[in-house]
Amino acid sequence: MPIYLYLDRRTFIHRLHPAVKILTIVGIFWSVYWVDNPISLLPIAVLLLAGAQLTRAWPNFYSLRWLFILVIFATTLTWIVFYRQGKPLVHLGPLFVSRASLEYGFGRGIKLAELLATSVLFLSTTKVEEFAFGLAEMGVPYRVGFAITLAFRLVPLFIDSALTVVQAQRLRGYDFDSGSLMTRVRRYVPVTVPVFMGALRKANNMAMALEARGFGYSARPTSYVHYEMRTVDVMMLLGVIVLAVAYFLIYYSGYGAIAPR
Amino acid sequence: MSELRSMWGNTRMVVLSAISAALYAAVLVPFKVVPLIPGVTELRPANAIPVVCSFLFGPAAAWGAAIGNMIGDFFGGVGPADIFGFFANIVYGYVPYKVWQVLARGQEPVIRSPATAVKYTVACLLASTFCADIVGWGENLLALRPFLMLGNAIVFNNMLAAMLLSPFLLAAIYPRVKAGHLLYEDVMPEQQGAAAWTAPLGLILLVVGVFGAWTAGNLISTGYWTPHALPASMTQPPYDRAIGIVVTPLVAVAVLGLGLM
Known part of the structure; x- marks a missing residue:
């Protein structure tokens, strides 16, 4: 059983600054959070699939395929029971199926699968040392x-x-x-x-x-590994900010919501 | 709770938190494939480890539980709700030690009498329920999953491990760790003052907050209780706003209680 998902592929995503990678997953989490409608989530799914292709991370996605299926299936089923909104198509005991509950449940399932895919991409392209370096750069x-x-x-x-x-x-x-x-x-x-x-x-x-070896001697120790912020990192960060703002606007305009019918 | 910060100044405590985390993750990861609720949570015998470490290493176990859980999440994918998982595991690894300090200060956490068994059960139940509160509240606040689902699965999972596995581990390990002078009170004797006079009040607040949040979360997320003081728009599925308004203050009371202990 593999413990680490890291794949040494040396793509430009692998070479991004660790803090940029952490901020990218935060940006994607933020974007996914604001919308419920499965169609609104589609552009992010396309981006993540492109990311998987670019980083050649498909082996990790393949090994976790059942987890993706389970997440979508179990979440959809859960919200069919708990999201009792709209005109019922089927109403048997705790089971309440309406178009709204199906859309909402499936949207939640896709949302969680996208969060999972984001983290798989992050872990496929980031070493533990890079993650720790990124955290330190962010003040941890x-x-x-x-x-x-x-x-x-x-x-x-x-x-x-x-x-x-x-x-x-x-x-x-x-x-x-x-x-x-x-x-x-x-x-x-x-x-x-x-x-x-x-x-x-x-x-x-x-x-x-x-x-x-002097651990604890200084509050700001020097580090053997060092990463420079490059143009590609700044471009990536700008892209993530645009994505996050766009998704907030989708939410704000009401297009990302599911209205009970 | 200042010891959660001050422990980072002691190198042994840093190492013990890493060891607690690695032990937790080492048992957590292989069991990722045994789902309890498919796509939601798995059987977690590893949850016995933070309880054992809590009685041994106090605050180092709290950070160890949080880091170990994060490593486990990294294996199966992370999401925004894992931030709540991080804090929930800090609580899960910290509460048994703190409650024991109030209920049975100076006694060994090895079950040899009915009175010790009761105190041990109370400590574990508070830790398990508080952990479940934070994850259930957080996931429902983000409208990812209803409180009912994780709020109960986590209590079951944690208590199962804490009651069936941890006592045997403690009985075998505690005397050896004590002999090796690696208990928290041996590693950081400067932190072992008299119990704060606010500790009993803290314990009462902890009990009220923990069980209040758990009860309210369950009732609201299932629709059995509608807080009528709230506007109707806030009491609709997925009940994220109602959970946010009603359960948040109760979680805050529990945190305050823990702080006073």
Whole structure:
């Protein structure tokens, strides 16, 4: 199971300034937020598909295809139950289907799928270090950025460590596979303990190593990685601002809404 | 709540928050494929980790829970609602420690008597419900999903892990961490003053805010309760405005309570 979605493709989107990438996802989230109508969401869907093609991120979209389908399906179904507006086409108990509830539910499903697609594109084109650098550029303290980066780096180590313990226990005849789901989950408790303790044993050494290297000496430490703001970054930022304003205007003019019928 | 900020000045606490986050994410990610409500939430035995870490590392666990959840979200895609998820997980990792400080200061969080079991359950229930309140409120405020859906799924998920897994983990890990002098009170002894005189009042406000928000959110999002003081335009599905006006002050009361503890 892949933990990171990053794909090393070296496209111009990959080379964008990390802070610009973070602001781009904020801009897309903002734009998607204002409209409910599935047709109003279509231009963003086209932009995201173009982004997937440009960054050659299709393998990630393919591996998450079921998540996209589930998000659209479950959200549409949820709002069919909860959005009781308009003239009913079907009304059976909690099920209330009207043209408005269908449009609203489907719009929400598409909206969530677009948010998911935006984040997949972001993660396909951004390394963890870039994300931490982008956060630092936006004013997040470097210690928080460091904790995020360190946590990302430790996840595969802990998963590997857990798998090693599971294999060792299996060799000793420990049965992880029989019983109910809850019973099986509880059998993993003894696996978690050595992983936990192994991790905590590292904590002291890690803290000493960090302090020996001057961690915490300065509130504004220097960084090995550095990204310059280039013309393409400014163009991208302007494009996102135009998109965000356009979508707010769509909302303001009432075109993005769904009127109960 | 100042310790949530001051802990970043201690390198060991920074490392412990990264380790808590990585442990949480390491269990969270493999279970992403076991949906509880398809497209909405998955079975999360990993939710046992923030509770365990909370009793061990206090504020470091709070940040660890938030960062770990963010790593989990990165695996399956992020959205604007994940900002609420971030803060909800801070609360989920912070409340058990704070409530324990008021109810059972100086006692070990290992269940050895019915009285300890009751205190432990209260701490976990408050943390789980507060976490659910923030996510359910946030998602309904953005009109992405009704409060009822996440507000209840999260309480169930969190309590299941906190009651069935965390006590066993704590029983195995707490004595070892204590012996290794890695408990929060050992790492930052300067933060361990007497309990604030406002702590009992804080706990009362926390209880009122948490359960008030949960009840109001459920009743409004299902349409069982219409706040008649609000204009009719605000009490229509998806109930985002009604949730915003009624539930927001209750969430604020809970946050105030936590601050006073």
